[in-house]
Amino acid sequence: MSKIYFVNISVTPLKEGMDMVLFVSKLAGLVQNYSNHTKILHKFKVTGEPQIVAIIEVADVIGLERTIAGLYRLGNVSVTCTPLYCYEDFANFLEVGPITFPGPLPENDLYWLEFDLEYKGKSLDQFVEIWRKEAHMALSSRAEGLPVALYKVLMERKVHVFLCVPDPAKLDEMAFNLPIMVENGENVHIKCKAIQMLDVFRQKVVA
Incomplete structure (x- = not known):
């Protein structure tokens, strides 16, 4: 496997x-x-x-x-x-559906987000329910056309997100509307980096 x-x-x-x-x-x-x-x-x-x-x-x-x-x-x-492991498998564990799978990411306007999630002040059941809403929103957004690939770190409350957003200001707007931020924002830590497709970068360098 x-x-x-x-x-x-x-x-x-x-x-x-x-x-x-x-x-x-x-x-x-x-x-x-x-x-x-x-x-x-x-x-x-x-x-x-x-x-x-x-x-x-x-x-x-x-x-x-x-x-x-x-x-x-x-x-x-x-x-x-x-x-x-694939976020889709984690969403399935949370009983979130329907599951949508990522298509190819565009070459431009790419960002890498690292989510580190805690749940101080919340019970585990409350936290899982918030994450269930989060997973539903993430997969629904992709189904509506947002180019995004998501991966969960095994045995940790961390998620890596790769997505295309042409307008950088939209990233903050999106973040403030996420269920995990609305209901648990004080326990959410996000790192954001701009990224380029590695092969595209290499072609530009050797050109």
Whole structure:
């Protein structure tokens, strides 16, 4: 059975004069499907930072290990690898339906949101009910045309969201209307990064 991982690759510039753009481009060349053992579902360059994030589906962990080993051979990188599962499976666990599945994300106006959820002052049942409303809204928004891919961190109350929003101001508007913010906002922590498709970034660099 395949498993999904969130791979976060950060460059640590240890020497002066490093061509950071070229180095990240070399890293991009290594974040590829490995035989039939790994499939890259998403891969992005964090805008303005020497960082790559990828969602990788793994049929055999050795393929993932070889990919990570190739990254380390370039040197000056830090890699973290976090197990995930599809948000659709989590929504099914919450008995939210109908389930809609993500289509391809557009190439422009992309953002990566990290949600870290607590529930101080709420019972677990109350928190689960709020999250049920949240999952329903997320999947309904996608069904209505919002390009978004979501992944939950295994055994943690954390969610990674990749979405396309042409107007950045709409992100705040969307956030304030989320059930998880309306009913539990004091316990919600969100990080937001602008991102680019990694292959698009690499093509621009080598062009």
